[in-house]
Amino acid sequence: MSNKVYIAVSLDGYIADKDDSVDWLGMVPATDELTADFPDFMETIDCLVMGKNTFMMVVGLGEWAYEKKVFVVSSSMRSIPSGYEDRAALIKGTPSEIVSSLHDKGYKDLYIDGGKTIQNFLDADLIDEMIISVVPILLGGGKRLFGELKDPKEFQLVETKVLSNMLVQSHYKRK
Secondary structure (H helix, E strand, O other): OEEEEEEEEEOOOEEEOOOOOOHHHHHOOOOHHHHOHHHHHHHOOOEEEEEHHHHHHHHHOOOOOOOOEEEEEOOOOOOOOOOOOOOEEEEOOOHHHHHHHHHHOOOOEEEEEOHHHHHHHHHOOOOOEEEEEEEOOOOOOOEEOOOOOOOOOOEEEEEEEEEOOOEEEEEEEEO
């Protein structure tokens, strides 16, 4: 059982720019080398847990990217948008309650996605692995991947690789 993060950040640590956009990710060409390991990563997880903002951004992209069930963390959403009810479900609670509920449903390996959701799971000490790809752009502001934590969290570097002479991808496991 593990909770994993797989995400891209700017050189200055942002996951979205000042306009809450991820359009800057378009500067990265979708080469085979850059996209090859994501399907392998997806094979290691049972479902996704993402925040409402990330879910709505994914819905806005048009083409649904996930074959696995998505659980949307939200206290304000009342229902999943029409057309996505078979792909996603709402879930509420603290990170610990969410993990416990999903484990009870048979979901053991979780992909945690979305800035605030990742921060909340980190603060609750519930992130076991992180794969972070650094995109060579300085955004100068926006939504940070990491926020303040109650306590430091130690991770161990598993691997770092350069992809397509453009991205640096580092894989960390909780110490």
